[in-house]
Amino acid sequence: MFHREAGVFKTTYAADMSLFPLPVARKAIAVICVLLVAFIPLVCSEYQLSQFNLIFIAVVGALGLNILVGYTGQISIGHGAFMSVGAYTAANLAVRLDLPFWITLPAGGLMAALIGAAVGVPSLRIKGLYLAITTLAAQLIIEWTINHVPFISGGTQVSIPVPKPSLFGFQFETQRELYFLLLLAAGVATIATLNLVRSRLGRAFVAIRDHDIAAEITGIDIFRYKLLAFAISSFYAGVTGVLYTYYLGIANYEQFQIDVSIDFLAMIIIGGLGSVLGPILGAAFVTLLPIFIRGLMQSMGGLLMNENTLAAVIPNLRLTLFGVAIILFLIVEPEGLNRLWRNSRNYFRFWPFSY
Amino acid sequence: MPLPMPADGPLIAERRVAAVCASDQSERYVTPILTVEGLSKRFGGVVAVRDVSLAVPRGSITSIIGPNGAGKTSLLNMISGFYRPSEGRITFEARDISRSRPNQIASLGIGRTFQNIALFGGLTVLDNILLGRHVHMRAGVLKSVIYWGLAAREEIAHRARCEEIIEFLRLQDIRKQPASALPYGLRKRVELGRALAVEPRLLLLDEPMGGMNQEEKENMARFILDVNQEWGVTMLLIEHDMGVVMDISDQVVVLDSGQRIAAGRPADVQADPAVIAAYLGKTR
Numbered sequence A: 001m002f003h004r005e006a007g008v009f010k011t012t013y014a015a016d017m018s019l020f021p022l023p024v025a026r027k028a029i030a031v032i033c034v035l036l037v038a039f040i041p042l043v044c045s046e047y048q049l050s051q052f053n054l055i056f057i058a059v060v061g062a063l064g065l066n067i068l069v070g071y072t073g074q075i076s077i078g079h080g081a082f083m084s085v086g087a088y089t090a091a092n093l094a095v096r097l098d099l100p101f102w103i104t105l106p107a108g109g110l111m112a113a114l115i116g117a118a119v120g121v122p123s124l125r126i127k128g129l130y131l132a133i134t135t136l137a138a139q140l141i142i143e144w145t146i147n148h149v150p151f152i153s154g155g156t157q158v159s160i161p162v163p164k165p166s167l168f169g170f171q172f173e174t175q176r177e178l179y180f181l182l183l184l185a186a187g188v189a190t191i192a193t194l195n196l197v198r199s200r201l202g203r204a205f206v207a208i209r210d211h212d213i214a215a216e217i218t219g220i221d222i223f224r225y226k227l228l229a230f231a232i233s234s235f236y237a238g239v240t241g242v243l244y245t246y247y248l249g250i251a252n253y254e255q256f257q258i259d260v261s262i263d264f265l266a267m268i269i270i271g272g273l274g275s276v277l278g279p280i281l282g283a284a285f286v287t288l289l290p291i292f293i294r295g296l297m298q299s300m301g302g303l304l305m306n307e308n309t310l311a312a313v314i315p316n317l318r319l320t321l322f323g324v325a326i327i328l329f330l331i332v333e334p335e336g337l338n339r340l341w342r343n344s345r346n347y348f349r350f351w352p353f354s355y
Numbered sequence B: 001m002p003l004p005m006p007a008d009g010p011l012i013a014e015r016r017v018a019a020v021c022a023s024d025q026s027e028r029y030v031t032p033i034l035t036v037e038g039l040s041k042r043f044g045g046v047v048a049v050r051d052v053s054l055a056v057p058r059g060s061i062t063s064i065i066g067p068n069g070a071g072k073t074s075l076l077n078m079i080s081g082f083y084r085p086s087e088g089r090i091t092f093e094a095r096d097i098s099r100s101r102p103n104q105i106a107s108l109g110i111g112r113t114f115q116n117i118a119l120f121g122g123l124t125v126l127d128n129i130l131l132g133r134h135v136h137m138r139a140g141v142l143k144s145v146i147y148w149g150l151a152a153r154e155e156i157a158h159r160a161r162c163e164e165i166i167e168f169l170r171l172q173d174i175r176k177q178p179a180s181a182l183p184y185g186l187r188k189r190v191e192l193g194r195a196l197a198v199e200p201r202l203l204l205l206d207e208p209m210g211g212m213n214q215e216e217k218e219n220m221a222r223f224i225l226d227v228n229q230e231w232g233v234t235m236l237l238i239e240h241d242m243g244v245v246m247d248i249s250d251q252v253v254v255l256d257s258g259q260r261i262a263a264g265r266p267a268d269v270q271a272d273p274a275v276i277a278a279y280l281g282k283t284r
């Protein structure tokens, strides 16, 4: 998306540094925006829109996790838990204090950022597998805490119903209404990420990922920026949790267990680490895969097995296919869907000269 | 074997002859920008650096020489904060930096390049150099995320600063290439560019010409002299090529087995019996 082209010359640094330096890329983005804002909500059914909504929510979380994993080179298996921190923060504020959505949303993000930064503290000393285990422990501790502290969880049900979100006096009830809210959230998250990664902060994150000694010699405070990456990434996770809670109408810790952490890691690995387009593609892929599998099995699986077996097989098949997809991408295309997209784009850029 | 003499001395030396001869008297050189006192570094039983003292005059080019394993890199690592001294004190511009972190030392104004090149391989030459601007930029989380306005203006201003360095080091043609794709000599030059972008007042160069051919060495020597004279940056460098060392240095410090065995003007050091003995001992 971000390439210089023969025949396109920049005369100012500002033009050279703009998000989409190529006219063709700007046109493509404009078309996609029109499709998303005007076309899709017009022609799609409520059910189809609900799938888009789930993708939009996932996009926010995947973009955030990618800032930590893809850009800063740290790992987290605790992002599911950070989402639940956002979810319960927002739900409690909404129910107990009757606070509106526009306050509970950033509040959930900020609380998650705080917890995420605390979990990131050991990252100064430990790396890789050990950091993974630490964040895994955080996931379990946060789950346990929510489960055992009624003040947070809202009692024995461990879930808190929340009202439908409203902004500027408008209440988002149907999938079609929620579509616009969540599209806005995903759009803002995308632009924020694009800006972040091309700024001083983003460069510092990449520096830490690529060469921590060289990063220090350029004056980057590694500890500070690692914590910042954890905080920012967890903020996105918290916001994801809040959005999901309002989408479902209930905060429930079972929606944010370790498999969710894994799902989001799958999204950024399959989509492509260290890019902005990657997590978006990955979020769509991972969200749609189970639906695709279910559709496929329901139409074909009936030939092989009965209803009950089918119902039992589908969730396991989903996990298996995830595993296969992750392994395939790691081996065949470590840069993920984003790379596949770039390769095909480059093919057409240079067409008809294929080399 | 005596020390090799500068082969094509006059080429580089011309402009400096006067300064070098005057170095002891010249007022420009009296205040040290960096002093190292009684510095030692032990790794378990190994003593990498033993009770080394030296002063780097402001505005000078000081070279550290010595056989492999003499402790030269360890000394630089202590000055730039990567190793904590076992004993001794390092003072930069009247400030004790013996216990400071590398990033603090960098932002105080000490730049550094590495023997084995430490570039951000996946980033372009331009981004590598822009990273050198980190300590001079201010944008925090909010400004970065919003970008348009303040952060954008800051990026553009610093981009312009980086372009000056790119021009100075003649890196224009490769500014958008990933650093890892470049040949060795160019990578060394990019690393120098990144160090310069920090705007250091003292620059530590660990074998800036290591592994270079003669032409690349001459280019690098020219850059070092220009940086020193035109930008007024004090240089502390490790170098093996005696020709270059004798040519460009105001002061030479000789280390052997972690100890300082000589220090002074190039010509004096070259004639020092202890130095000759050390080099003879190693080359036999």
Ligand SMILES: Nc1ncnc2c1ncn2[C@@H]1O[C@H](COP(=O)(O)OP(=O)(O)O)[C@@H](O)[C@H]1O
Residues within 6 Å of the ligand: B043, B046, B047, B048, B066, B067, B068, B069, B070, B071, B072, B073, B074, B075
């Ligand atoms: N991090 C380290 N751990 C253990 N020993 C080290 C370390 N760094 C340097 N040394 C030892 O210190 C001595 C001096 O090394 P070094 O400073 O790299 O020498 P030079 O740069 O002069 O070739 C060597 O014996 C080396 O093995």
Ligand SMILES: [Mg+2]
Residues within 6 Å of the ligand: B072, B073, B074, B115
């Ligand atoms: Mg060395």
